[in-house]
Amino acid sequence: xxxxxxxxxxxxxxxxxxxxxxxxxxxxxxxxQFFDLHRLGALTTRSVTxxxxxxRPTPRMAETASGMLNSVGLQGPGIDAFLExxxxxxxxxGIRTIVSVGGGTVAEYSELARRLxxxxxxxxxxxNLSCPNIEDRGxxxxxxxxxxxxxxASVRSIMRYDVPVVAKLAPDVADIVSVAxxxxxxxxxxxxxxxxxxxxxxxxxxxxxxLAAVTGGLSGPAILPLAVRCVWQVHAALPGVPLIxxxxxxxxxxxFQLILAGACAVGVGTALFHDPYACLRIERELEDLLQAxxxxxxxxxxxxxxxxxxxxxxxxxxxSEESSP
Amino acid sequence: MQxxxxxxxxxxxxxxxxxxxxxxxxxxxxxxxxxxxxxxGGPGTSMITRRAFxxxxxxxxxxxxxxxxxxxxxxxxxxxxxxxxxxxLNLVGPLGRPFPLPRDPxxxxxxxxxxxxxxxxxxxxALMERGCRVDFLLGxxxxxxxxxxxxxxxxxxxxxxxxxxxxxxLRGKVTDALPxxxxxxxxxxxxxxxxxxTLRAVTAVAMEFDIPVQVAVEESMACGIGVxxxxxxxxxxxxxxxxxxxACADGPVFRGERVRFEDVGTIPFDALGAPGGGARHAG
Numbered sequence: 001x002x003x004x005x006x007x008x009x010x011x012x013x014x015x016x017x018x019x020x021x022x023x024x025x026x027x028x029x030x031x032x033q034f035f036d037l038h039r040l041g042a043l044t045t046r047s048v049t050x051x052x053x054x055x056r057p058t059p060r061m062a063e064t065a066s067g068m069l070n071s072v073g074l075q076g077p078g079i080d081a082f083l084e085x086x087x088x089x090x091x092x093x094g095i096r097t098i099v100s101v102g103g104g105t106v107a108e109y110s111e112l113a114r115r116l117x118x119x120x121x122x123x124x125x126x127x128n129l130s131c132p133n134i135e136d137r138g139x140x141x142x143x144x145x146x147x148x149x150x151x152x153a154s155v156r157s158i159m160r161y162d163v164p165v166v167a168k169l170a171p172d173v174a175d176i177v178s179v180a181x182x183x184x185x186x187x188x189x190x191x192x193x194x195x196x197x198x199x200x201x202x203x204x205x206x207x208x209x210x211l212a213a214v215t216g217g218l219s220g221p222a223i224l225p226l227a228v229r230c231v232w233q234v235h236a237a238l239p240g241v242p243l244i245x246x247x248x249x250x251x252x253x254x255x256f257q258l259i260l261a262g263a264c265a266v267g268v269g270t271a272l273f274h275d276p277y278a279c280l281r282i283e284r285e286l287e288d289l290l291q292a293x294x295x296x297x298x299x300x301x302x303x304x305x306x307x308x309x310x311x312x313x314x315x316x317x318x319x320s321e322e323s324s325p
Numbered sequence: 326m327q328x329x330x331x332x333x334x335x336x337x338x339x340x341x342x343x344x345x346x347x348x349x350x351x352x353x354x355x356x357x358x359x360x361x362x363x364x365x366g367g368p369g370t371s372m373i374t375r376r377a378f379x380x381x382x383x384x385x386x387x388x389x390x391x392x393x394x395x396x397x398x399x400x401x402x403x404x405x406x407x408x409x410x411x412x413x414l415n416l417v418g419p420l421g422r423p424f425p426l427p428r429d430p431x432x433x434x435x436x437x438x439x440x441x442x443x444x445x446x447x448x449x450x451a452l453m454e455r456g457c458r459v460d461f462l463l464g465x466x467x468x469x470x471x472x473x474x475x476x477x478x479x480x481x482x483x484x485x486x487x488x489x490x491x492x493x494x495l496r497g498k499v500t501d502a503l504p505x506x507x508x509x510x511x512x513x514x515x516x517x518x519x520x521x522x523t524l525r526a527v528t529a530v531a532m533e534f535d536i537p538v539q540v541a542v543e544e545s546m547a548c549g550i551g552v553x554x555x556x557x558x559x560x561x562x563x564x565x566x567x568x569x570x571x572a573c574a575d576g577p578v579f580r581g582e583r584v585r586f587e588d589v590g591t592i593p594f595d596a597l598g599a600p601g602g603g604a605r606h607a608g
Binding site: 277 | 545
């Protein structure tokens, strides 16, 4: 019997839990030449900003052990071009779309929310809080609960009630649970974690940093344990909040770890650079794993690793029922 | 499309490696200038970005093969150089935009520096099919790094070789010889592939002669399919606006005069969305 892979992001139903991670699917058209985007749980756009952004200078990418560093700098066409060309393309095809937004001030996030509030085709709004706060010496919003909460409260008050607001959290914080709690208290309907932790590599031939921007976001399988830890801690503290687990997912097994830690959806990012079909493969592998473990519904596995030691997992009963006759 | 190709043959070509891979789907759709990306390191590898390679040759054998030419630059290409016949490779392709070809039988100079020359041979085939005259200008640091001299001599009207150490052909760079080659062959167009500095100089020469120049750039890429946004360079669009465009999805072939070579590696202040002036202007 096939596993019921449906999942809920707040009240929005997704056909399966696998989404693209923000900034890893460009406009969507690039991946559409490989597979039907309807087979994604949802497509997350790159972080849209008010003005077009040229991004950072090159080199923007450096491969590291089991990962890569990037410093793209939110290159994108800006909200006008996004609403004119990219979102309608997705909306006309009925592709579930989580729109990611990024800004330098609370006012900029609010303005982005205002522009998106009436746009058709926004399944959910993801707020990229790892943007430098221009009004706070360039420190990112995600580093502190109050700054993150201010953005979320403002965006939540503007977006329509039926569009969930998702806060994307960074792992580079002393206490991710307190930031998560502040965001939920401010009205976030769901949380997405983790954004890229900052890293750096040095070119030992040129004797200088490998990236033009010096530091960059670390992604890839190297950060999966970091993502699992963050999801685990936040789910333990806020068990009722839907979480999108993101960070280094390359296989169905990786996704299953995040699900067991408490995520109800999984974002796939860097794996797409390696394999354009990664989302479909991971979804299939996850379904096979759930089936092999005797689950009938994905929802039954969410956060299951938190059960106290000694308690019997539910699915073993299913196994014995099936095998007894 | 993504295929699992089987390595048919491997060979050393002077300082370079060449791999022929059976990949029917890719070979069938390939046009001159397209590239392919290869997953390196095998299953469970710690190398997660793909390596992009231009295609030197496409043949119909075994349903379709592609030949990749590369030089060992790091652990990824070192792994690839160790592949043997019957090993499998994960390929994605054909990727990028191919070279535009002239409608009329014109005279074309094909300029290749180092192993960048590899991509020019399918171009030469396509041009000659259209009745174009093809002249090759190939160069490298030394004789063993000039790629494809023999094949060029067999197919082209003339072939000019340059080496920086003078061990083969003329001493100097391809761009030193380019003005006389253009003049001698009365070239109507230039096709070029090689390092960015070479392409910049080739473009400058072609613009002096006022003839069109198509260049295929070699930028480092992580995905090759246009989603990672790391292989960007400043290119002037039809509307006169400079944008940071992706070498993989918007290129790798560009009109030479549109590429702002002197600004590669930076964000020009007047690019769309550049920090400061550009962003405020556009906003």
